[in-house]
Amino acid sequence: xxxxWKMFKMPAETTAFFEKFRPLAEKSGHCEIVICPPFTSLRxxxxxxxxxxxxxxxxxxxxxxxxxxxxxxxxxxxxxAGATHAIIGHSERRQYFGxxxxxxxxxxxxxxxxxxxxIVCVGERLDERESGNTEAVLVRxxxxxxxxxxxxxxxKIAIAYEPVWAIGTGKTATPEIAADAHRAIRAQVKERFGAxxxxxxxxxxxxxxxxxxxxxxxxxxxxxxxLVGGASLDPVSFASIVNF
Ligand code: PEP
Numbered sequence: 001x002x003x004x005w006k007m008f009k010m011p012a013e014t015t016a017f018f019e020k021f022r023p024l025a026e027k028s029g030h031c032e033i034v035i036c037p038p039f040t041s042l043r044x045x046x047x048x049x050x051x052x053x054x055x056x057x058x059x060x061x062x063x064x065x066x067x068x069x070x071x072x073x074x075x076x077x078x079x080x081a082g083a084t085h086a087i088i089g090h091s092e093r094r095q096y097f098g099x100x101x102x103x104x105x106x107x108x109x110x111x112x113x114x115x116x117x118x119i120v121c122v123g124e125r126l127d128e129r130e131s132g133n134t135e136a137v138l139v140r141x142x143x144x145x146x147x148x149x150x151x152x153x154x155x156k157i158a159i160a161y162e163p164v165w166a167i168g169t170g171k172t173a174t175p176e177i178a179a180d181a182h183r184a185i186r187a188q189v190k191e192r193f194g195a196x197x198x199x200x201x202x203x204x205x206x207x208x209x210x211x212x213x214x215x216x217x218x219x220x221x222x223x224x225x226x227l228v229g230g231a232s233l234d235p236v237s238f239a240s241i242v243n244f
Pocket of ligand 1: 004006166167168207228229230231
């Protein structure tokens with residue numbers, strides 16, 4: 001269960017979140033929890049999560065270790081802050097910051113090189129869904145992106161299916177729509193990496209996940225977890241999601 005805070009929460013707000021969230025989430029031994037604050041609040045999150053099973057992740061990661069890449073943050077920098085995960089290829093990065101399937105692959109390879117666990121996002125836009133191209137988009141994103149990993153690299157990633165039309169819009173994909181997309185992604189995984197990898201890969205659903213729709217989404221065997229934006233900002237709401 002992963003929370004993406006996007007560009008919200010200062011360090012002090014991060015600490016306050018964890019004070020409320022930790023006792024509420026302690027019961028949720030059934031799942032792994034990762035919270036992804038902005039870079040500037042990573043350290044506060046790591047300190048506040050210390051002694052718990054909650055992990056902290058970044059929302060992006062550079063494809064190089066260091067160098068002339070103004071505005072980028074590298075894997076070793078993220079690891080030095082104590083974070084263990086990184087979201088890669090979020091649709092907001094693809095839409096507003098020129099992220100492509102190719103750069104998603106490079107960032108994923110770099111994350112793995114520096115011991116950061118990638119959560120790689122894929123998903124179609126509304127026009128792509130309405131024109132019947134959902135599966136073609138997922139196949140393209142897979143084949144031009146993470147299909148370029150080796151088998152052992154692929155074993156260390158999670159995928160998040162995030163239909164762009166469902167992110168921050170209040171329009172959740174129905175559990176059946178989400179499960180169909182997950183099946184299409186898993187079929188790609190099977191074709192490229194084999195049946196074992198297809199069974200083992202964790203595919204999270206993201207897009208307007210809320211406390212009141214988590215249980216029906218998670219009831220789909222295809223859905224292994226959720227990536228939550230808006231509803232992860234409030235400790236009570238995110239705790240009720242992880243405790244679904
Ligand atoms: C996200 O940012 O990854 C996301 C799914 O956002 P929301 O839950 O707000 O739709």
